[in-house]
Structure formats: C-alpha cells, structure tokens
Amino acid sequence: MIIKDIIEDKKKWRAHVARVKKLPQDYQTVYKEIQKYLFKVGPVELTGGIGLLSGIIDLFEEGAALGKGVLEVTGSDVAAFCDELIKDSKTYADSWQESADRDVDKAMKKMMGKMK
Template identity: 60%
Template sequence: MGIRDIVEGKKQWWAHVARVKALPPDYRIVYQEMQRYLFKIGPADTSLLADVVDFFEEGAAAGKGVRQLIGDDVAAFCDDLVKGSPTYAEVRRESAGGEPGPTGK
C-alpha cells in the first residue's frame, strides 16, 4: 500500500465521518453503537458501515425514527447484517493455514 492509497483512504474515512455527523442525533447514537459492536466482532467487509450510513440517510429523509428502521436490539440488527460474512479472525486463520495456534503437544 503506497502513500497515495493511505491518503485516499483517510479522505474517504473523513468524508464518511462527515456524513455520520450530519445524521440526526438519534441516528448518530445508534450508528456509534453499531460501529463499536461491529469493530468488536470484526466483519472483514469494510463497506458495511458506508451501507449503514446510506440506509440511515434514507430513513432520516423519509422522516422515520431509527428504531423504526432497525428495531430495539442494535446487536441483533448488526448480527443480521454480518450473518454469513467472514470476520477478520476467520480471514486471518484461513490465510495462516486454517488451524488455530499450537496446542502444546
């Protein structure tokens, strides 16, 4: 990855952050909780958060509350989003040969 790639990635991230800041307060709060949760479980698909912002922008423009869109359980909504998607841990495990570390034998 070159310097230009890093700079472009940062530009995209800051544009994403600006979109999140433009959301209504209740949407921002839920987005931040979703981001925290998704960073913990580690889905390998980095476009997922951009898709969430698109979804939230559409819901806010339609005048819907965030709970109308995702329900009351943020974690369950996130789990449904990443269902079937590989996590960072799974991708790393596969690239390292598919087996967990030494067992001490």
C-alpha cells in the first residue's frame, strides 16, 4: 500500500466516523458495540474496507430519520443482528478453525508416520 492509499483510507475513515457522530446517542452506542463485535468475530473482508459498516450507518440514519429507536432497527438481540449480516461471510473464527484443523491433521499424520 502506498502513502497515497493510506491517506485516502484515513480520509474515508474520518468521514465515516463523522457520520457516526451525527447519529442520535442511542444509535452511536449500539453502532460502537456492533463495530467492536464485528472487529472481533466479523468477516475477514471487513479489514479491507468499511462497506459493511457504512451500510449499517445508512440503515441507522434512515431509522433515525423515521424517528425509530435503534432497537426497532436492529431488534433486541444486537448480536443476532450482526450474525445475520455476516452469515455468508468467512469470519476470523472460521479462519482460526481451519488453521487449527490443518495443524491437528498435520500433527496426526506426523504421529502416524512415526508409528509405522
């Protein structure tokens, strides 16, 4: 990544954060929790851009404009809302599971090789 790309990504992120700060407080609070959740378990692709997060802000801006409470938009189970958003995406948990499976498989093959 060149410096120009880093600067452009930083500008996009700042604009993104500015949109979050314009949301009503309850929306900001839930957004921040969603962001934390997605950064922990979320899709691997999330680190490459802010598309999913921007989509959530779009949804939240629309809900706020209609006078809805944030939980009317997400439902009372915010984690389930997040899981639904990423259900078809490869997550970090999936990557870790695949890595662990490969490591166990490799170790088992090595052990079986020694037993012969």
